[in-house]
Amino acid sequence: MTEQTLSIIKPDAVERNLEDKIKSFYEKKNLKIFKHKKIQITKDEAAEFYRIHQTKAFYENLCNYLSSGPIIVMVLEGENAVIKNREIIGATDPSKANIGTLRQMYGISIDKNSVHGSDSLENAKTEIEFFFNK
Numbered sequence: 001m002t003e004q005t006l007s008i009i010k011p012d013a014v015e016r017n018l019e020d021k022i023k024s025f026y027e028k029k030n031l032k033i034f035k036h037k038k039i040q041i042t043k044d045e046a047a048e049f050y051r052i053h054q055t056k057a058f059y060e061n062l063c064n065y066l067s068s069g070p071i072i073v074m075v076l077e078g079e080n081a082v083i084k085n086r087e088i089i090g091a092t093d094p095s096k097a098n099i100g101t102l103r104q105m106y107g108i109s110i111d112k113n114s115v116h117g118s119d120s121l122e123n124a125k126t127e128i129e130f131f132f133n134k
């Protein structure tokens, strides 16, 4: 089934000029970049985006980090895009991510893990709406 999902190139990867490499990696894996934009969000917006993590110890740090510099938000489209994107980015902790995944190749740490990907079709819809339909 053709789906859409959200991907974010996080501040650590934007800072290292990895935007083009990450975008072409997605295209090579048959995920089309349907929409994209470079933005910087506020800490409050990051807190809203990551509200499902609000009870976690790392929440404050996470919100500070996502709002610390420019990010690229992208709507990816393709066959089973949600699960495919999750496979392409790899495990949250880059040191545990499979070889050839974006986080294994570019991630620095669990915080600076270079990319975000929606974890379900339902969350993909909410996250796309958050960045593109406001």
Ligand code: CMP
Residues within 6 Å of the ligand: 053, 058, 062, 092, 110, 111, 112, 113, 115, 116, 117
């Ligand atoms: P992401 O997939 O964007 O979703 C939430 C983020 O929280 C995650 O990537 C990590 O960058 C960050 N994070 C920091 N510490 C942890 C942790 N212990 N477990 C899960 N996510 C964490």
